Amino acid sequence: MRLIIPDIPEEGLDHELDLPVMLNNSMTPDIAHAVLKILRFKKKVFIEGSININVTLNCSRCCGDFVQPMDNITFREEYNPVQEMSHDSDQELKPDDLDLSYYYNDELDLQELIKEQVMLSVPMKPVCSENCKGMCVRCGKELNSGPCECEEDKLDPRLAPLQQLKEAMENKKTS
Numbered sequence: 001m002r003l004i005i006p007d008i009p010e011e012g013l014d015h016e017l018d019l020p021v022m023l024n025n026s027m028t029p030d031i032a033h034a035v036l037k038i039l040r041f042k043k044k045v046f047i048e049g050s051i052n053i054n055v056t057l058n059c060s061r062c063c064g065d066f067v068q069p070m071d072n073i074t075f076r077e078e079y080n081p082v083q084e085m086s087h088d089s090d091q092e093l094k095p096d097d098l099d100l101s102y103y104y105n106d107e108l109d110l111q112e113l114i115k116e117q118v119m120l121s122v123p124m125k126p127v128c129s130e131n132c133k134g135m136c137v138r139c140g141k142e143l144n145s146g147p148c149e150c151e152e153d154k155l156d157p158r159l160a161p162l163q164q165l166k167e168a169m170e171n172k173k174t175s
């Protein structure tokens with residue numbers, strides 16, 4: 001979905017739209033519902049918006065996919081044409097709560113813009129649940145569905161020397 005900058009009327013634009021958002025390693029896109037208020041002042045474009053999305057994330061502990069509802073991701077951005085920014089000296093005048101971005105060739109990709117905002121709001125290390133047990137560091141088994149074999153070894157450390165002795169004897173027998 002492309003927004004053509006010169007087409008934005010002076011009085012602004014209100015946009016409400018559903019756009020597919022594809023994050024890093026998910027297989028199917030999630031649909032973002034975005035409400036945008038777009039204003040233009042000569043070549044400067046201001047976009048204020050809020051996004052709702054049920055985003056599919058990959059758990060950083062167990063690697064499973066899970067759905068995280070994200071309500072009301074809000075943002076305010078100012079967009080300037082990229083070629084003119086280098087000569088712009090009044091950059092410091094920007095208010096703190098306004099993020100500065102650029103657009104190219106008189107157009108803005110709204111889908112890209114919304115994806116960016118969703119990505120900014122997604123946690124760095126998402127977890128499917130506070131209680132996620134993750135994966136075993138030794139065998140790689142996902143532990144939410146049950147313990148792995150090595151977990152059982154760990155449960156009784158007193159048996160470890162005995163196990164080693166047994167293995168040593170078995171090795172002797174075969175050699």
Ligand SMILES: [Zn+2]
Nearest residue numbers: 059062128132
């Ligand atoms: Zn998990």
Ligand SMILES: [Zn+2]
Nearest residue numbers: 136139148150
């Ligand atoms: Zn294991």
